[in-house]
Amino acid sequence: MRKFIASALLMSFVACSAAPALAREENPFITSREINLIELLAPPPANESEKTRFELAEVIAVQSTRTPEMVARAQADSAENIWRFADVMGVKFKPEQLPLFTKFFQRVVDSEGAVVDTYKDVWKRPRPYLYSEMVKPVVKLSHSGSYPSGHATAGTLMGIVLSNMVPEKRAEIMARAAEYANNRVVGGVHYRSDIEAGRITGTVIAARLQTRDDFNQAFEAAKSELRGVLELGPEPVASK
Structure with missing residues (x-):
């Protein structure tokens, strides 16, 4: 087992949060300037803690039982986009039919990175495959910190926003979002606490976005387009 010493200082947060968004975050609705994860999340478990050893054992156990499927x-x-929900949404759920929806959800996904990436650099938690050579990841490796999980954040965020558009499928959408997040443990690139922190973060981002006029205007346009393409009719009153 390789040992790492956590080197991030909380003071670096000020400089990080003031920095421009990363290049891939072209047009986020919200950034780390507006959501302080240090105030929201507990720090990740220490590298040599009992909690990390327990979580590492889970990653290895899942690795030993994962099937080709x-x-x-x-x-x-591993793809971080809304189209991973296509198996829930049906055959009409395609980007070429949903231009407004596509543009809207790209901004939603960009918001995840614009919030989370700053704090990954603060906490710098080593990923499971860096901490132990027993972990054999099967998905694309990442050089960013493990905590919180960006995919779990994005999956939860996308799931909440999408289920608000199509409340008829809320249970299926949120189950898919949970699977999407858990697949980062299956893939060997995250610990359970990374996933849990990502779910909290995704939920908070979703709540904060709903207070923004620019988000709500784009949301309504995207929802109308989606429900029209899916032929769902008016949104059920009970979902309000």
Whole structure:
């Protein structure tokens, strides 16, 4: 087992949060300037803690039982976009039919990175495969910190926003979002606490976005387009 010493200082947060968004975050609705994860989340478990050893054992246990189908699913879920929900939404759920929806959800996904990436650099938690050579990841490796999980954040965020558009499918959408997040453990690139922190973060981002006029205007346009393409009719009153 390789040992790492956590080197991030909380003072670096000020400089990080003031920095411009990363290049891939072209047009986020919200950034780390507006959501302080240090105030929201507990720090990740220490590298040599009992909690990390327990979580590492889970990653290795999942690794020993994952099937080829699980591997394929985890690899496909490495893509960080709304189209991973297509198996829930049906055959009409395609980007070429949903231009407004596509543009809207790209901004939603960009918001995840614009919030989370700053704090990954603060905490710098080593990923499981860096901490132990016993971990054999089966998805694309990342050089960013492990905590919180960006995929779990994005999956939860996308799931909440999408289920608010299509409340008829809320249970299925949120189950898919949970699977999407868990596949980061299956893939060997995250610990359970990374996933849990990502779910909290995704939920908070979703709540904060709903207070913004620019988000709500784009949301309504995207929802109308989506429900029209899916032929769902008016939104059920009971979902309000």
